[in-house]
Amino acid sequence: MADDLVGWIVLSLTILRKGAFALEPSFDVPVINITVVVGKTAILPCSVEFLGEHKVVWTDEFSTLLTFDINRIIDDDRIGIDRPYNKDWNLIIHDVRVKDRGRYICQINTHPIKTKPVELNVLVPPQILNENDDGSRREILSKEGETVNVICNVSGIPPPSVKWYRRPLEDTLGSKKERIVSELDRPKDRQREPCIYTVHDEPGIGMEGEILVIHNVSRYCDGIYQCVASNDVPPAVEMETAVFVEFQPEVNLINKRISQEKGKETILLCEITAFPQALSYWMYHGQEVVSSERFKVDIYPEGKAHTITLSLRITNISEIDFGEYECFASNKLGRDRESMVLNELRKMKVNKQTTPAVVPPTTRSRQIVGLVATYRPTHARDEGESYKGLVKDFQQVENGCQSLNEKRTITAITLFFALLLTSYQFLNQGGLPTIELVLQGFKMSSIRSSVHPKDLNQPWGTILKPEYGLGHQKMTDYEIDQTVDRLYKIPATKERVYERPGKKMTEEEIAEMLQRLTKAPVEKIPDSDRRVTKSTYNEMGVVSSYAWKGYN
Template identity: 40%
Template structure:
């Protein structure tokens, strides 16, 4: 029992050292001087812990990284209202810094004016979430096909953020997309697109992240302009008189500033005779279809029709021919008639084939007359009765073997 009391007493001597002064006994403050490493995300509140037991008449003060005094006891002695010392208990001297910023980073000191002065250091590190700043970042651009396009995403943050580029796939494109409907392209703050084509246009998005907080993103609309290109599904088209027909012209261009059908160099307008329809191609971007509907075709409607398209970059035209459809007549059919001959026996007649319904007349000697009628053999051999009997006898002997 006495051993346990001695151990407790020695433990108290270690934890609570004291000195004897002339006016009596007084305890020295108990102060943990171990260093603290504190990491806080910018914009949040930093809590710099400091605990002092048995402070007595000693004073506690906080100093910033520039060694400027922030607080003296409970009082804040600087104008920065973000700093507070609420003291939730007698031994609590935790310093609060609200809306922490990157410039607040550094070594803070919690000190007691003992002799020598005791100090507890807190190393404050401020992490800055990834942000894309407007200055130096690209915005929506328009560029001609075949040029080089440079997209810049100016990102900042601590630690340095990683920038990843994505391209949103247009709904009318057949390109392969990821599950999110985006195609991944090269990483980095600068994206270069060499020899850009009309199929490279669309929405590009850069995403900056450094695993501190939520990622930041920025979208850039890239529009690729190019001169018109006309395609005619049919360059020659036939139709009957008094029928209706539709001539079709497919135009690929960006932008499409001028588009029309012409006849003999004159623009064709919608009327009772013609109807001109323009609509988008739902399977290909930057593509228009111009239809010319011609009602009740007359003789004078046959001829050349020209589709014309132009913009600031160039012009294109293609011509198709509308001609009259002619119904083809069928050639006369050749008939064949079998006429029995009387050269053979009555029981086994033979046949001759003639290329006309009428059998040619014979001369007096029984031979056919010369001319266009020439008999031809049917290809059948006629046997006499004796030959039939001999054939059957041979067949029976063969089967008996």
């Protein structure tokens, strides 16, 4: 019995050694694709279970033998086997190139052969092909009206997209850079493009493409055009192209007329926009003005592109310097000129004498009675009429004095009788004078006026020099506010509500009115047959009228 057990053990060991019950090798990692950026290291995985005495081989899509077991067969030191674990047979490729992309196959020499494919994808960042070798920007020179093609050839995997931007020539920092978009994609708060752009002859799909076409180019289309290429593989690349547009000069004068006194100094300014800038100068009486002791010509650039300012400084101006000056500019495309006039400025003689004014009164509830006496000869009136006029005048003074305080009343009456007694002294000279009394009321203000007397207690009638001259009265802050409010406020318009007078017409009245209005008119008798010979209206100038006869 013991001999049989030993025999079974020996037989089992023999079978196991011969591989009768050995497991077949297999791949434990599913099929995957590997993506790597050019220049990096790629690892293609391949893990095998129960390899036993079998061997692992790597080949490419053209069946080129790369490795056998752990040995490299191909003559490329960038390729090798990476085995972090015993079951791993990974293919490693250093410094991946574009030509390395494709399918790689991991094989086991079983019968039949077992294989596992791995796809290697290589990404390439965008690259501009027509860029200058030194990295400087390209330049394009054109004339107004021509068509300009701005080219930006790019390559990369996947194919990159190209977007266009534009900024002014004077913007060196790129702070005013704007993306060029089609009219359909233009934001509402952005102005229209000064130029017409197309890409691939399709202006409505957005400004993305390798060739930007500028149609009918003008001076407003010049600038620095920047193309930016990207394909989600960093870094993005860009290239700048400067577009210069030639055009004839334009002369613009800041002032068309200027005045200055003799012996003084003045500066004439002229703004010239042109490309290229060629010839610019000032002319006077058909001759070019050159720099001298009294004349100095300067040129300095402006902040705008292709714009300069031509200045002419004239010192110690004399009589011969007044007249018309011309600013002239020209280049190979044309010329332009503008003229301005330098006039003599004469000082006006100012009359410093001002009419004196009376110290204005104040607005308190006080009235002053002014008495004016005039004398007429005795033959104008008799004594009775003079006496009646004298009594009447006295009553006017008495009535006017009733509204005054006691002090002013006594003063006015005293003044009246003084004048009365004075007039009777002329009786021996041939007659009784007639006295006319004139009451004059003056409203007096407690607010100081524009005269500003130093002492408010000065006698009435003091003559002072006005501060603001004749015709001016300084307004107070309150008066200014009231005037502004009155002028600023728009008066509200009142809506007129129309109401038909009388009661509503009945249907019978409406029918009767229609019949009367639609009835054929009776032939009217001419006015010559209706002339009114006797009438109460003749005094009013009415001779013949339908209205007075009742026909209308």
